[in-house]
Amino acid sequence: xxxxxxxxxxxxxxxxxxxxxxxxxxxxxxxxxxxxxxxxxxxxxxxxxxxxxxxxxxxxxxxxxxxxxxxxxxxxxxxxxxxxxxxxxxxxxxxxxxxxxxxxxxxxxxxxxxxxxxxxxxxxxxxxxxxxxxxxxxxxxxxxxxxxxxxxxxxxxxxxxxxxxxxxxxxxxxxxxxxxxxxxxxxxxxxxxxxxxxxxxxxxxxxxxxxxxxxxxxxx
Numbered sequence: 456x457x458x459x460x461x462x463x464x465x466x467x468x469x470x471x472x473x474x475x476x477x478x479x480x481x482x483x484x485x486x487x488x489x490x491x492x493x494x495x496x497x498x499x500x501x502x503x504x505x506x507x508x509x510x511x512x513x514x515x516x517x518x519x520x521x522x523x524x525x526x527x528x529x530x531x532x533x534x535x536x537x538x539x540x541x542x543x544x545x546x547x548x549x550x551x552x553x554x555x556x557x558x559x560x561x562x563x564x565x566x567x568x569x570x571x572x573x574x575x576x577x578x579x580x581x582x583x584x585x586x587x588x589x590x591x592x593x594x595x596x597x598x599x600x601x602x603x604x605x606x607x608x609x610x611x612x613x614x615x616x617x618x619x620x621x622x623x624x625x626x627x628x629x630x631x632x633x634x635x636x637x638x639x640x641x642x643x644x645x646x647x648x649x650x651x652x653x654x655x656x657x658x659x660x661x662x663x664x665x666x667x668x669x670x671x672x673x674x675x
């Protein structure tokens with residue numbers, strides 16, 4: 456038999472070897488499917504080796520929240536989020552936000568950062584280093600329903616003695632950081648506040664003016 460095989464010409468031997476080879480080894484489609492399966496298996500193995508990925512705990516709103524909300528433990532919760540999706544300044548401890556006042560509206564599931572709650576960081580982010588937040592009880596209470604966090608306003612104070620004198624501008628380019636929420640009551644609500652961020656020196660001047668003078672705002 457061996458002698459007979461040796462007497463066959465090379466092309467004939469090649470055709471015989473090709474005929475004896477299993478069909479799947481000649482199928483490009485099968486080879487590609489096997490290669491794709493190996494890639495998928497490698498990906499699954501990589502995920503299973505680290506099922507959590509790069510994640511971290513952050514504080515998020517447990518429900519839709521309004522500006523001025525005094526945050527309680529029922530308003531927030533911890534969630535694991537991918538680190539690539541976590542914004543700068545995200546809070547990682549419930550104690551860092553519980554008891555704080557929310558500076559703007561927040562949707563359920565929104566990550567709460569340091570500039571979303573009233574703090575020195577919020578003032579600095581709004582009006583620069585050494586900034587202060589000043590609460591204003593406006594003479595025209597209707598304005599409270601008009602201004603929104605992020606608005607740029609000027610603060611005007613009524614004259615202290617001469618009622619005929621023009622109001623004076625006590626601060627310019629103040630940044631509104633919070634408008635207190637309207638209370639759910641039938642009684643007229645005249646105690647709402649607008650909190651604005653200003654550089655420290657100007658903030659102290661405005662705070663002093665509010666002790667003896669009515670103040671109002673002009674919007675940019």
